[in-house]
Amino acid sequence: MEKVILIPSEGMLSEFISILRKTGYSDDKAQKIAEIFTANSLEGIYTHGVNRFPRFIRNTRDRYINPDSEPTLTHASGSLEQWNGNLGPGPLNAVFSVNRAIELSDKYGIGLVALANTNHWMRGGLYGWQAAKRGYVFIGWTNTIANMPAWGAKDPHLGNNPFVLAVPYGKEAVVLDFAMSLYSYGKMESYANEGKKLPYPGGFDKDGTLTDDPEKILESWRTLPIGYWKGASLSLLLDILATILSGGSSVNEITARKAEYACSQVFIAINVNKLQNSPAIEKEVRSIIDDMHASIPVNDETSIRYPGENILKIREESLKKGIPVAGNIWDEIQAL
Amino acid sequence: MEKVILIPSEGMLSEFISILRKTGYSDDKAQKIAEIFTANSLEGIYTHGVNRFPRFIRNTRDRYINPDSEPTLTHASGSLEQWNGNLGPGPLNAVFSVNRAIELSDKYGIGLVALANTNHWMRGGLYGWQAAKRGYVFIGWTNTIANMPAWGAKDPHLGNNPFVLAVPYGKEAVVLDFAMSLYSYGKMESYANEGKKLPYPGGFDKDGTLTDDPEKILESWRTLPIGYWKGASLSLLLDILATILSGGSSVNEITARKAEYACSQVFIAINVNKLQNSPAIEKEVRSIIDDMHASIPVNDETSIRYPGENILKIREESLKKGIPVAGNIWDEIQAL
Numbered sequence: 312m313e314k315v316i317l318i319p320s321e322g323m324l325s326e327f328i329s330i331l332r333k334t335g336y337s338d339d340k341a342q343k344i345a346e347i348f349t350a351n352s353l354e355g356i357y358t359h360g361v362n363r364f365p366r367f368i369r370n371t372r373d374r375y376i377n378p379d380s381e382p383t384l385t386h387a388s389g390s391l392e393q394w395n396g397n398l399g400p401g402p403l404n405a406v407f408s409v410n411r412a413i414e415l416s417d418k419y420g421i422g423l424v425a426l427a428n429t430n431h432w433m434r435g436g437l438y439g440w441q442a443a444k445r446g447y448v449f450i451g452w453t454n455t456i457a458n459m460p461a462w463g464a465k466d467p468h469l470g471n472n473p474f475v476l477a478v479p480y481g482k483e484a485v486v487l488d489f490a491m492s493l494y495s496y497g498k499m500e501s502y503a504n505e506g507k508k509l510p511y512p513g514g515f516d517k518d519g520t521l522t523d524d525p526e527k528i529l530e531s532w533r534t535l536p537i538g539y540w541k542g543a544s545l546s547l548l549l550d551i552l553a554t555i556l557s558g559g560s561s562v563n564e565i566t567a568r569k570a571e572y573a574c575s576q577v578f579i580a581i582n583v584n585k586l587q588n589s590p591a592i593e594k595e596v597r598s599i600i601d602d603m604h605a606s607i608p609v610n611d612e613t614s615i616r617y618p619g620e621n622i623l624k625i626r627e628e629s630l631k632k633g634i635p636v637a638g639n640i641w642d643e644i645q646a647l
Numbered sequence: 648m649e650k651v652i653l654i655p656s657e658g659m660l661s662e663f664i665s666i667l668r669k670t671g672y673s674d675d676k677a678q679k680i681a682e683i684f685t686a687n688s689l690e691g692i693y694t695h696g697v698n699r700f701p702r703f704i705r706n707t708r709d710r711y712i713n714p715d716s717e718p719t720l721t722h723a724s725g726s727l728e729q730w731n732g733n734l735g736p737g738p739l740n741a742v743f744s745v746n747r748a749i750e751l752s753d754k755y756g757i758g759l760v761a762l763a764n765t766n767h768w769m770r771g772g773l774y775g776w777q778a779a780k781r782g783y784v785f786i787g788w789t790n791t792i793a794n795m796p797a798w799g800a801k802d803p804h805l806g807n808n809p810f811v812l813a814v815p816y817g818k819e820a821v822v823l824d825f826a827m828s829l830y831s832y833g834k835m836e837s838y839a840n841e842g843k844k845l846p847y848p849g850g851f852d853k854d855g856t857l858t859d860d861p862e863k864i865l866e867s868w869r870t871l872p873i874g875y876w877k878g879a880s881l882s883l884l885l886d887i888l889a890t891i892l893s894g895g896s897s898v899n900e901i902t903a904r905k906a907e908y909a910c911s912q913v914f915i916a917i918n919v920n921k922l923q924n925s926p927a928i929e930k931e932v933r934s935i936i937d938d939m940h941a942s943i944p945v946n947d948e949t950s951i952r953y954p955g956e957n958i959l960k961i962r963e964e965s966l967k968k969g970i971p972v973a974g975n976i977w978d979e980i981q982a983l
Contacts (some may be wrong), residue, residue: 337687386923391756394921400917420727422760448888463949464942474886478891489882491876511875518692519945521847538873539847541825548812548823551935552784553815556917558924561931563938570935581759581794585728587722597898600886602899606800609855613799615766618880 317633317639318361324349327364330647334371335378340403347402351434352632355625356541357399359434359498361636363568366399367433368647375572376430376483382407385427385558390419393558393619396429398573405432405576409449412580414446422586424578426558431455431571436488436619439477440577443484448581449477454550454562456571459492459534462543467532469546469577470562471495472553477619479583486619491546492534499534588642652977653699653969660685663700667983670707671714673846676739683738687770688970691702691961692835695770697972701979702734703769708864709806711908712736712766716887718743721763721894726755729894732765734909741912744779745785748916753784760914763895765978767791767907772824772955774914775813777818782918785813788896790889792907795828797869801855803868805882806898807831808889813955815919822955828870835861835870 327345336344348367351362370376380399384392392415396404408424415422430455434437452491455470471490477483494502494513502509503525512521514535519533528534536542546569554561559575583589606615629635654662663681672680672807684703688696706712720728728751744760751758768774768789778785791806803873807826812916814821830838830849838845850858850864850871857871864870872878890897895911919925942951963970 318672320972329665341807357668371901388918388921389754389756391917391921407777418725419755421724421757421915423757448892461939461942462953463944463951464939465945468939468942471742476885476888478887485884487880489874489880493874493877536971537875537877538825538829541829542692543814547693547822547935547939548814548821548955551814551821551932552812554935555919555924555931556784556922558922558927561935563935579757581727582724583891586761586892586894588891591894594892596887599890599897599899601882602897603797603883605800605802606797606804608799609801613795615799617883 314638315635318636318641320349320353320630323634324353326644330368330617330644334368336371337378337643340378340400340558344400344402347406347437349432351437352636353626354627356434356436357636358495361634362434362640365640365643365647370430371400375570380543382426382429390415390422391421391488392424393556393606396430398427398430401430401432402437404429404448404577405438406441408576408578409451409576409580411443411449412578413582416580419580421579423556425441425553425556425558426576426578427557428573429576430574432500433567434488435473435475435618436477436486436530439486439488440476440484440619442580443477443486444477444482446479448479449475451475451577451578452467452549453552453563453576454553454560454574457530457562457566458496459491459536459543460548461547462536462540465533468563469536469543469618470550470565471534472546472562474545474549477498478596479592480594480600483623484619485596485600486622488596489537489636491536491542491549493542494525494534494614496529499529527631580642650974651740651971654972654977655691656685656966656970659688659697660842662980663953664899666704666980670704672707673714676714677760678744680736680738683742683769683773689962689965690958691965692770692772693972694764694831697980698777698976699769701976701983704983706908707736708764711906713868715797718762718765724753726758727893728758728760731888732758732762734764735767740765741774741914742777744912744914745774745787745916748914749778749781749918750823752918757915757917759892761889761892761894762914763893763914764909765915766910768912770824771809771811772813773857775811775822775824775875776820776955778812778916779815779822780818782815782920784815784919787913788885788889790870790886790896790901793898793902794832794868795872795879795882796881798872798876801869801885804899805872805902806878806886806887807870807877808898810885814932815928816936817929818895819959820955821936821953822958824954825873825879827885829853829873830861830870832865835865843885845976874900909933915969940962948977
């Protein structure tokens with residue numbers, strides 16, 4: 312196990328800002344992108360925070376990401392808009408699109424922004440938090456490069472297409488952010504590095520047998536869709552929707568390019584303040600969560616949590632103690 | 648195994664119409680409801696077609712379903728509307744809501760109808776077909792009575808909250824309709840009746856061990872959410888959204904009434920003809936599906952299908968040969 316060091320969030324933020332500036336981002340964009348990578352790290356999503364930062368910088372240097380691009384409007388039709396991300400930085404394009412969907416929902420009740428030609432948004436949950444903390448319901452998803460087989464297939468033709476649902480909950484939010492494969496490749500790699508089995512079978516080995524051995528799945532690339540045939544179908548539909556709504560690239564078009572860029576995303580915001588029952592919503596959400604919390608746990612060690620519940624604790628702890636980063640990753644970042 | 652008989656669809660339709668009329672439905676409503684139950688049966692969804700018809704009639708006789716009710720508008724805010732189903736027949740309320748969401752999408756691009764106080768919609772996929780065959784994207788879901796435990800819990804506090812996504816595909820559609828539990832109780836009962844194991848583990852036994860024995864899950868009521876913790880979270884979010892958007896009842900409020908009535912549903916339609924790329928959509932969907940069909944199957948017997956693909960074949964075959972119905976169920980229907 313690599314040595315873990317604790318980096319204070321301000322230190323991480325300023326390090327990211329300085330590297331982003333060197334990489335061609337304006338001061339304003341460097342600040343915003345650094346804040347996103349730091350927030351994702353503060354909230355425990357290291358795979359799409361600090362651990363992913365070097366790749367984001369490399370992708371910018373390799374011009375997969377254009378640091379100067381801004382989204383441009385392709386087509387507007389009432390509460391439905393199509394935007395072109397112009398291969399700009401994925402997280403900034405996503406923040407822009409959430410804000411635009413919110414503006415549309417302020418005007419119409421529900422607003423949809425479909426974004427073509429954008430880049431990896433890193434952690435989808437962040438955009439759920441962004442909208443829900445401002446009091447909006449958020450539904451969004453992205454397509455990806457093919458990394459999961461169709462049901463009954465051996466070779467990857469589907470993306471894991473992360474899907475986000477978020478609801479305001481007082482000053483915080485209930486935020487679900489999940490990929491269509493049961494485990495990410497990153498997660499399987501960390502189990503493999505520690506010599507551990509997965510908690511549940513996470514894919515098929517080369518011979519088509521369901522296995523909880525991460526090494527065998529990393530070898531076969533046959534990850535398991537959530538709910539087997541169901542998650543595979545959901546992945547297909549999310550790709551079709553992202554592609555046709557944005558007019559952008561599908562999973563197979565992204566995959567044909569070999570590198571994952573120019574993906575398609577959907578951002579839906581709903582202004583719940585426009586609902587008749589808006590004053591009662593917080594109480595209603597609380598009552599649903601209280602009911603779930605009142606479940607009988609399978610044992611004394613199990614805590615039953617709503618999605619996003621744990622984030623609050625991780626954020627608080629990281630703010631106090633610093634963000635845990637593997638020493639080699641921090642070295643790599645400082646050398647960027 | 649019960650003897651199976653083949654009923655021509657016209658015979659089934661007229662039988663349903665006559666029973667519905669006797670049960671208090673107007674001629675017009677009897678016709679429409681009978682068409683829905685017949686269509687679901689023709690397309691192979693017997694659990695929410697012919698097999699469910701007796702229960703629908705009993706629920707009407709018991710006044711859980713009010714045959715005279717029509718949906719009424721509670722609140723309108725642009726592309727967002729809240730309707731009250733007034734405990735009318737679920738399938739008619741759902742058809743109405745899809746049509747209303749389509750009207751909103753014609754005006755605004757995207758339209759959302761949230762429906763409170765409605766009844767079981769039977770087969771959600773039907774509404775996906777309804778919208779997509781008319782050329783609209785459809786996203787919809789319903790909450791249900793609690794029938795699945797939260798992740799880490801023993802007792803059911805979550806619904807299986809079926810979710811539907813549909814996209815036009817030429818004159819047909821790609822339609823995904825799935826519940827948050829891997830297997831329905833109906834499916835597990837049929838495996839149990841045939842003395843068979845489930846294809847994959849579908850829940851936990853009383854001692855908390857994952858099992859593919861349907862009898863043990865029917866005993867424990869601990870069904871498995873798709874993707875384990877992911878499907879449990881998705882179920883929670885769909886319930887929160889259906890409840891707050893409609894201002895209606897949540898899973899725990901439905902469950903407190905002991906019988907499943909007055910549930911909450913969401914219907915979203917998107918008018919893809921308003922998109923810049925609308926002329927290219929059919930070709931784009933075809934290209935995504937062709938790419939998936941080009942996957943390498945795990946073996947020679949496996950066919951790789953998009954959701955809804957098989958429905959076309961079943962529909963055609965049932966139209967030709969009749970709809971297969973268990974003899975005892977047809978007897979029960981004729982005695983209604």
